Amino acid sequence: MAKRVGVEVSIAIAEAVKLAQAEIIAAYPITPQTHIVEHLSEIVADGELDAEFIPVESEHAALSTCCGSVAAGARTYTATSSQGLMLMSEVLYVASGMRLPIVMTVANRALSAPISIWNDHQDIMSQRDCGWIQTFAENGQEAVDLTIHAFKVAEDKKVSLPMIVNIDGFTLSHVIEPIELPDQEDVDRYLPPFRPKYRLDPKRPISMGPVGIPEVYTESRMAHDQAIKNAKRWIIKAWDEFEEIFGRRYNPIEQYMAEDAEILLVTMGSISETAMTAVDKMRDDGKKVGLLRIRLWRPFPSIEFRKAAKGAKALAVVDRTLPPGAASGPVASELRNVFYKVPGAPKTFGFIAGLGGRDVTVERFEEIVDKAEFYSKKRPKELYEVIGVREK
Amino acid sequence: MAVVQDAIIGWKTITHGCHVLEAGSTRHFRTGDWRSIRPVTDNEKCIKCGMCYIFCPEMCYEQDDDGYFVANLDYCKGCGICANECPKNAITMVPEEED
Ligand code: SF4
Ligand code: SF4
DSSP states (O other), X not given: OOEEEEEEHHHHHHHHHHHTTOSEEEEOOOTTTHHHHHHHHHHHHTTSSOOEEEEOSSHHHHHHHHHHHHHTTOOEXXXXXXXXXXXXXXXXXXXXXXXXXXXXXXXXXXXXXXXXXXXXXXXXXXTTTSSOEEEEOSSHHHHHHHHHHHHHHHHOTTTOOOXXXXXXXXXXXXXXXXEEEOOHHHHHHHSOOOOOSSXXXXXXXXXXXXXXXXXXXXXXXXXXXXXXXXXXXXXXXXXXXXXXXXXXXXXXXXXXSOTTOSEEEEEETTXXXXXXXXXXXXXXXXXXXXXXEEOEEESOOHHHXXXXXXXXXXXXXXXXXXXXXXXXXXXXXXXXXXXXXXXXOXXXXXXXXXXXXXXXXXXXXXXHHHHHHHHHHSOOSSSEEETTOOOO | OHHHHHHOOOTTTSOGGGOBXXXXXXXXXXXXXXXXXXXEEOTTTOOOOOHHHHHOTTOOXXXXXXXXXXXXXXXXXXXXXXXXXXXXXXXXXXETTOO
């Protein structure tokens, strides 16, 4: 039986990577992700995991190394955060375009300037379109489970795409939580050995990453887009199998008190836990409020969202990034698209909160819901509103 | 350019990750087709030293049976480096349109 232990989430993620029997780990330290790869380097040095830990000189090199190792057929893992993800940016697109199933944890953190090591979603949202499958964890247990799930999905021959598991920096990475670390034999049952569709092999030479002349570039992008859209099926199937073996259920959109809700909060990541507390409080006050938590960000679960939000009057969408000059935050924009011209669709209101480590409290969620309620009667002047910003 | 034409395939048939599954396939791409000048060697002057062969960035010189160096014009891009390096000034760059 898997034991429940009190453990720092970063350490638990490293243990999950060990359970997944990663063969190559190439990483560069960056706050707040460092504890994950630090612990992995210890695990490898202690001989607990038969893997190669490659300490590289930058994040660009980290992900490039991962591309090479996964192309050669090794199960490959890395982790990064914020500025490190920025430095990887170029290679992110290379990895997904070449369909290389790397698994990466991103401990979400704000971007400079001003320098901030604290949590929000600006780093990952700047890489929104990098073509990787992306999930978000709300707590330590999910961070562990989604990591194991990521290897299963990414390496599935029918998917063969890299995958990012997002965890909130500090809020998740640095807290000690009660976490059930799965048994090795269960993980072995869940996760088959990595057998890539194509790999670099001197005996059967192929080229990866060639030039895509104008005659084929559009087709290759279309193939990538369709591949990640089709991946949704296998992502969900891998969650079905996860439930069978480990007993915990995951869905692309997680609902909380959503069935009869008039106003639905929409959140992603660890603030969802606070949002649930806020929903409980507002329900006690007699308000018909519910919550939709986005677990699967890419591919975006549009159909599931339309189903989950059926009957609601308004969506109060919380974005954790403020894209300067944009029409609204990325999550709100996505949902406006999803519900555009859908009969009986809820109105979407965008709120930006929790930037650079600022807490989003229960009271803030109440404020957001009140505003969404008000705006559903009287149209707001702006497409989004920054919550808790000092107006002076 | 038959092979390039064959490569024009749809999104459903394009290779996984746009991989090239055939080894050595760049041979099919005649990269010299945009050349505007080409090297012509005067074998009377040539001493078969091989400098053109060594310096050609496209590695397109081959030795014929008599030991002279001949540029493969399927790949020569007309850069003129060989003509510049030839110690005997045996190579002349000739505009393509004047055959
Ligand atoms: S012109 Fe340039 S490419 Fe052509 S044979 Fe000479 S060196 Fe090679
Ligand atoms: S460099 Fe000039 S002399 Fe030497 S082999 Fe080439 S053509 Fe002949």
